[in-house]
Amino acid sequence: MRRPSTHDAIVIGGGPAGTSAALALARRGWAVAIVEKSPFPRRKVCGEYISASNLALLDRLGIGDAWRAEAGPEIRRVGLFSGDTTIEAPMPGARCGPARGGFGRALGRDILDALLLDAACSAGAEVFQPCRAVAIEGDGDGQAVRIQPTGGKAGDEATILRAPVIVAAHGSWEPGPLPSQLGKVNRPSDLLGFKAHFTGSSLPPDLMPLLTFPGGYGGMVLADHGRMSISCCIRRDRLARLRGSLAAERGGHVSAAEAVAHHIMATCRGARDALEQARLDGPWLAAGPIRPGIRAGYEKGIFRVGNAAGESHPIIAEGISMALQSGWLLAEELGRAGRKAGRETAGRRYEAAWRGLFSTRVLAAEAIARMALGPGGAALMETVVRNFPRTLTLGARLSGKTKPVPGLDVSGLAR
Numbered sequence: 001m002r003r004p005s006t007h008d009a010i011v012i013g014g015g016p017a018g019t020s021a022a023l024a025l026a027r028r029g030w031a032v033a034i035v036e037k038s039p040f041p042r043r044k045v046c047g048e049y050i051s052a053s054n055l056a057l058l059d060r061l062g063i064g065d066a067w068r069a070e071a072g073p074e075i076r077r078v079g080l081f082s083g084d085t086t087i088e089a090p091m092p093g094a095r096c097g098p099a100r101g102g103f104g105r106a107l108g109r110d111i112l113d114a115l116l117l118d119a120a121c122s123a124g125a126e127v128f129q130p131c132r133a134v135a136i137e138g139d140g141d142g143q144a145v146r147i148q149p150t151g152g153k154a155g156d157e158a159t160i161l162r163a164p165v166i167v168a169a170h171g172s173w174e175p176g177p178l179p180s181q182l183g184k185v186n187r188p189s190d191l192l193g194f195k196a197h198f199t200g201s202s203l204p205p206d207l208m209p210l211l212t213f214p215g216g217y218g219g220m221v222l223a224d225h226g227r228m229s230i231s232c233c234i235r236r237d238r239l240a241r242l243r244g245s246l247a248a249e250r251g252g253h254v255s256a257a258e259a260v261a262h263h264i265m266a267t268c269r270g271a272r273d274a275l276e277q278a279r280l281d282g283p284w285l286a287a288g289p290i291r292p293g294i295r296a297g298y299e300k301g302i303f304r305v306g307n308a309a310g311e312s313h314p315i316i317a318e319g320i321s322m323a324l325q326s327g328w329l330l331a332e333e334l335g336r337a338g339r340k341a342g343r344e345t346a347g348r349r350y351e352a353a354w355r356g357l358f359s360t361r362v363l364a365a366e367a368i369a370r371m372a373l374g375p376g377g378a379a380l381m382e383t384v385v386r387n388f389p390r391t392l393t394l395g396a397r398l399s400g401k402t403k404p405v406p407g408l409d410v411s412g413l414a415r
Helices: 016-027 052-061 064-070 109-122 236-250 256-267 269-275 319-337 343-373 377-387 390-398
Strands: 009-012 032-035 077-082 085-090 126-128 131-139 142-149 159-163 165-168 191-199 207-213 216-222 228-235 285-287 302-304
Touching (some): 009 016, 009 159, 016 109, 016 165, 032 109, 032 131, 052 319, 064 109, 077 269, 077 390, 085 207, 191 256, 207 256, 207 377, 228 236, 228 256, 228 269, 236 256, 302 343, 319 343, 343 377, 377 390
Parallel strands (some): 077 207, 165 302
Antiparallel strands (some): 131 142, 142 159, 191 228, 191 285, 207 216, 216 228
């Protein structure tokens, strides 16, 4: 076993939630370790849209200029593609800060995650990649994290990292041995996530539509370098039936991604029109099941950020925003508490701040998703939006797309 390494904080997960927390702490002078199981760059099941209200935070994290240079066009309209219906409405602009009146944009996770991790390295964070955290144990006043190279054998040499602060930023989709990871229980109603990039799409560059189709929902947005990103969720039981019927029709095996793509094209005219001349850029990705809900932000000595702390239905396209902002919120509270003490107090304050910032959008997402997935819900949604298109604009506001990030003033500088 390799000699133990000691840090002020260990962050498990190198996505937007983990790197925003690590970066903010490293900038405060903390000795931070990041443990990331995958090599970068990597693609990820994700909608890829980032609201303009995050621009001050991106600047504070040191990647604002790179994001501006790389991200896709401004999204000025929100839409609904459902059956044969296509409806559009204005996207609300940011309320304050350097992006006041501005609009969100999309950037692939293969680019965004690398930008954030590089910034964290530049700020002094030590990165262990690709490595997986396989155990967390008490260690006096702190905790010890056992890590091993990803893909290695059970008997491979392990490294022990020690720190008083452990941050779980590993998401909610993958079960594992850590106390902060969720157990895996398969249910027919589980929502499974899928995502793909296309080039040559005819989707208007300033439009981000919500897609609804039997058994699921999704979204489309033009991201970086002309790539159009489509991401969606579908019920496990609906997907099983689709695969079975399509396999019988074609006389052979049908993958889950094939069944999902065929279903969307067959039932959603707006998506079909946008993808008619498009070309798939890389393979379809799959993940899940999605576990929406609010979880403990601090429990058993472990802080949680991103989806590990709480997850909204991705129907509102706020996953990256919540990840970035939760990491920032935690770093703010830990910074107030100090390196060696006050974890319980910091945990309580962080949980309260998290709920104050995110609970409304989590509840709004659940209500919209229930409507989209319920019997007759998509038809009701179509009727409401057709008669009141500005409902889409209101939904964008309720989802938090115009809400400023706490702890940043209007100029984007820390208070």
